[in-house]
Amino acid sequence: MRDGDLVQVVDAVDDLVRVRALSRGDTWGVPPGVLRLATREERQAAGLRPYQTGCDECAAFEAARRTAAEGGDVQRSRNATAAAYTHWIVAHSASAPRRGN
Numbered sequence: 001m002r003d004g005d006l007v008q009v010v011d012a013v014d015d016l017v018r019v020r021a022l023s024r025g026d027t028w029g030v031p032p033g034v035l036r037l038a039t040r041e042e043r044q045a046a047g048l049r050p051y052q053t054g055c056d057e058c059a060a061f062e063a064a065r066r067t068a069a070e071g072g073d074v075q076r077s078r079n080a081t082a083a084a085y086t087h088w089i090v091a092h093s094a095s096a097p098r099r100g101n
Contacts, residue, residue, distance in 0.1 A: 006038055006046050022046065061087050 007019035016029030038046075061084035068077040 006042065006048075007035075009035070022048075055091065057087055057091065058084070 006022050008022060009017055010020050010027055011018040012032075013029060015031070017032050017035060018027045018029055019035070020027045038048075061080070065077065065080040065084050068080040071077075
């Protein structure tokens, strides 16, 4: 948001976007123009990773990535990491259709 707070988009209602603060569960509506995607640095500074955004698919991809990495299979780990990042880009990037995440 314009004041620099990180929020999670949870829904779009009429001409507003419903958001939730990362530290609280309450939601409120804001005009879409006051929002922008957080940079990688901002997400990392807040301690967030793609799989911590509330997206079930992100969580499943991250679990597969961790399992592959823990198993020591380098190629499988690389493939799982690529699948997780590809999902993140396709489902959650600025050019992706809005799905609430």
